[in-house]
Amino acid sequence: MIRLRAHHLLCLLTYVGRGYTPAFVAQYSAIVARLNAGEGAVLVEGPDDICAPMLDSGHHCREPRITTRDALAREAVAAALGQSLAPGDTIPLDGPTIARLRENFAAGTIRAACAACQWDGLCSGIAASGFSRTRLSGAPV
Template sequence: MTVRLRGHHLLCLLTFVGEGYTPSFTRNYVEIAKRLSAGEAVTVVDGPDDICAPMLCDAGAHCRDESITRRDSLALASVSDILDRQIVPGSVLVLDADRLRRLRSAFVEGKTAAACAECEWAGLCSRVAGGGFTDVLVHAAEDLCLLREEV
């Protein structure tokens, strides 16, 4: 089984600390973070994904807005450049320690800024990145083993 993610959620997950639009959205996202941290693969999709699912019944959900679709395209271009691999809908990847490190470093360096422009969560994401990503909920499975050994 894989987690279905749209383009910009490949960036959002880098700084996810358990905050979201609604309690059901946040609970769902926390469960997805656990799956990703356990090493479950990602399948990139075009449009609403597993993270969007709790919002899709809301008439005001922005998941299908043109601005979000544009954000997905910008994010996929950024992620492709960072990972040196074309990432498009249908691509499958595992967010291992190296990929997460590369993506987070690029986020800090501003290489994903175009995809994050106009996002209401940009301030929170910048604070999380500025704090060294210490409270994020998505970790590579091998990182979790190291964290357990350090405790």
């Protein structure tokens, strides 16, 4: 089971193979491959499996502003999916769920957590392009 923090549910929607470091990108790409193969995901508080390569570098993964970002993302994703989400819940990342989240992301309805994120411009461009080149396809239903 892949451990994901809430704001990474948004980041996954636009992931095209770019990130902070080569190790981070390699880890992220491996996680996306596992999700695409149908491995499940569980919501966690704090650093997750995507954060792992950055934890020893003093990166922002444990900062309060990122905890706030997670709370905003969890609330928005839960509303978009019409269900509550809490740490420990499994997250369906199948094709229909990803399509629904991407529709909301493109419309801007689930992007409050993206405010002040350094990747916001890249993600906005990816959403505007119809999510072309994104790597997360979603496990078959």
